Structure formats: C-alpha cells, structure tokens
Amino acid sequence: MDNLQEYLDRLDMTRMPRHVAIIMDGNGRWAKQRGRDRSEGHAEGVTSVHRAVEFSSDMGIGYLTLYAFSTENWNRPQTEVDALMHLIGWAIERELPELLENNVRIRLIGDIDRIPEEARRKLLNSQSATAHCTGLTLGMCLSYSSRWEITEAARILARKVKECDIDPENITESVFADHLNTAGMPDPDLLIRTGGEERISNFLLWQIAYSELYFTDVLWPEFDKIEYAKALLDFQKRERRFGKTSEQVAKADDSKVGN
Ligand code: IPE
Ligand code: IPE
Ligand code: MG
Numbered sequence: 001m002d003n004l005q006e007y008l009d010r011l012d013m014t015r016m017p018r019h020v021a022i023i024m025d026g027n028g029r030w031a032k033q034r035g036r037d038r039s040e041g042h043a044e045g046v047t048s049v050h051r052a053v054e055f056s057s058d059m060g061i062g063y064l065t066l067y068a069f070s071t072e073n074w075n076r077p078q079t080e081v082d083a084l085m086h087l088i089g090w091a092i093e094r095e096l097p098e099l100l101e102n103n104v105r106i107r108l109i110g111d112i113d114r115i116p117e118e119a120r121r122k123l124l125n126s127q128s129a130t131a132h133c134t135g136l137t138l139g140m141c142l143s144y145s146s147r148w149e150i151t152e153a154a155r156i157l158a159r160k161v162k163e164c165d166i167d168p169e170n171i172t173e174s175v176f177a178d179h180l181n182t183a184g185m186p187d188p189d190l191l192i193r194t195g196g197e198e199r200i201s202n203f204l205l206w207q208i209a210y211s212e213l214y215f216t217d218v219l220w221p222e223f224d225k226i227e228y229a230k231a232l233l234d235f236q237k238r239e240r241r242f243g244k245t246s247e248q249v250a251k252a253d254d255s256k257v258g259n
Contacts, residue, residue: 007229011059015236017189019063020056021139021211023203024048026195026219039083044221046091055225057102057136059232063185065139067203071111071148088142089119092126099126103135109181110144139185146205153179182207190235194220194227212238 024045031041049066056064069084092106099106106126115123123142156179160166166175177183188204188211196217200208214231216223241249 002226004226004229007226007233011229011232012236013060016059016061016232017212017235018061019065019186019188019190020061021065021067021188021191021204021208022052023067023191023193023195023201024220024223025193025197027221029195030219030221038080039087041221042084042087046087048220048223049091050095051225052223052228053099053104053136053138054102055228057104061136063137063139063188065109065141065182065185065188065204067141067144067201069110069142069144070202071143071145072202074114074143085116085119088115089122092140093122096126096129099130099138100133103133104130105133105135105137106130107137107139107185109139109141109149111148112142114143137185139182141203144181145202147202149181150206152181177206180206187211189240190214190231192216192228192231194218194223210240210242212240 027041027045028038029041030044031038034040049068052066053064068088073084074081106123108123108127112120112123123140153176157166157171157176161168182204185207187207187209191204191208191211192214193199194216196215196219198215212235214234216227216231218227239246239249
C-alpha cells in the first residue's frame with residue numbers, strides 16, 4: 001500500500017488527535033547520506049514542515065507543536081546555528097501569506113529572546129499577524145527545553161507568592177500548567193519522533209504525561225503525508241485508559257454512543 005488515499009480511507013475523521021507534537025529529527029543524517037551539508041538537510045526539513053502543517057489542517061487537528069530548535073542545540077557549531085537561525089527567519093517570512101490564507105495561528109514557545117534579532121523579528125511578526133486566526137494552532141518550539149520552561153514557571157509562581165498574589169495552597173496542577181509556555185493549549189494526544197531515536201530530548205515533559213508516543217526511523221525530510229497518516233492510524237488503534245481499566249473505558253465509550 002503506497003497510495004495516500006488508501007491510508008485516508010482507513011482513518012476515522014471523528015477520532016483525530018486534538019494535539020499532535022513532533023520532534024523533527026534526522027535532517028543532518030538525511031544530508032550526510034547524500035554527501036551534502038547538514039544545512040541542506042535543514043532546508044529540506046522546511047518542506048516537510050509545510051506538508052505536516054497542511055496535512056494537520058486537512059485532518060482537522062487543532063494543534064500541531066513542532067520542536068524546531070532546543071536549548072541544547074545552541075551548543076552546535078556556530079556555523080550550523082547561524083544557518084538554522086537564518087533559515088527559520090526566511091522560512092517563516094516566506095510561509096506567512098499561506099499561513100494566513102489557511103487560517104493558521106502561530107504560537108512561539110521557548111526562550112525567544114535568545115533568537116538573533118532578524119529571525120526573532122520575523123517570528124514575532126508572524127505570531128502577531130496570525131493572532132486572529134482560528135484554524136490550526138502551530139506551536140513553534142524554538143530555543144526551547146522543558147526543564148527551562150518548568151523552571152521559568154516555578155520562578156514566576158515564586159515571585160507571585162512573594163508578592164502575595166497567590167497563596168501556595170492554591171498552586172494546583174492546573175495553575176502550574178497555566179504558567180507554562182503552553183498555557184491554554186490541550187496536552188498533546190500524540191507525540192511523534194522521526195529519525196530513529198527513542199528519546200524525548202527535553203521536550204514537553206510536563207505536557208506529555210499521558211500522550212501516546214510514536215517513533216519512526218523515517219528521517220524528518222522524508223516524513224511525508226503517508227508517514228503522517230501511518231502515525232495517525234497507529235494512534236487510532238490504541239486504547240487510552242488514563243489509569244482506568246479496559247472495561248471502564250469500554251463502558252464510557254458505550255454511553256457516549258448512546259447519547
Ligand atoms: C533535527 O535534525 C533538527 C534540529 C535539531 C534543528 P538534526 O540536525 O538533529 O539531524 P540529525 O539527528 O543530526 O540527523
Ligand atoms: C531534538 O533533536 C531537538 C529537535 C528536534 C529540535 P536533537 O537531534 O537535538 O536531539 P538529541 O540531541 O539527539 O537527543
Ligand atoms: Mg538529531
């Protein structure tokens with residue numbers, strides 16, 4: 001089976017994840033396999049981002065969150081970091097008209113102040129220009145790490161306690177989540193990692209507490225709509241129990257059907 005339509009026919013449009021998060025890994029290896037520079041792998045990765053955004057919108061997915069650059073990625077060779085930052089700024093500027101046309105809202109997640117000025121300006125501009133959009137929310141994690149985000153939330157809450165804005169007894173899980181960069185977004189239902197590694201690399205540690213994890217060897221530049229559809233099909237086969245028994249889940253589903 002290698003035709004996209006055959007996969008689409010098997011997908012249940014009523015059981016799509018509300019939020020998909022993706023660790024886009026494997027650009028460097030994709031380039032190396034072809035004897036090309038790593039930066040060419042990143043450039044090819046932009047095409048994959050475009051496809052994933054389009055497919056998410058078509059599938060009626062509400063939120064797509066992409067891990068584009070981690071806090072740890074600042075430690076890569078300066079030439080690669082510079083090329084990536086330039087690419088990110090260039091790509092977001094180029095994609096903006098189509099994002100607007102497709103009603104996609106950009107949400108920046110991470111320590112955006114660390115991004116070099118030119119790329120940062122283009123990113124912030126795309127975020128404000130799409131603020132009114134009501135279709136897919138596209139979370140772009142840049143200069144992001146989950147431990148950084150959680151530490152920031154703790155710091156903000158500590159300040160509020162110090163200033164008597166909040167009583168420590170009132171810091172619930174939901175209040176804590178409201179102080180993360182992802183405040184207001186539902187937790188990811190499905191987390192995909194391309195590139196063959198089976199690790200989380202400091203991504204959304206709090207938010208993926210109950211996400212379904214999907215790992216594929218496919219390198220990010222080769223992650224096409226068929227590969228995305230395969231991940232969605234795999235997700236739809238799983239039973240999400242959230243600590244309950246299979247029988248309890250089946251019963252709850254029956255009562256939903258009866259409604
Ligand atoms: C992922 O691809 C993109 C970023 C981390 C920016 P990599 O650049 O990590 O590709 P590999 O893992 O070296 O193949
Ligand atoms: C994770 O990829 C970060 C992004 C995809 C942006 P890495 O390639 O940096 O992850 P590790 O270092 O191999 O875990
Ligand atoms: Mg990698």
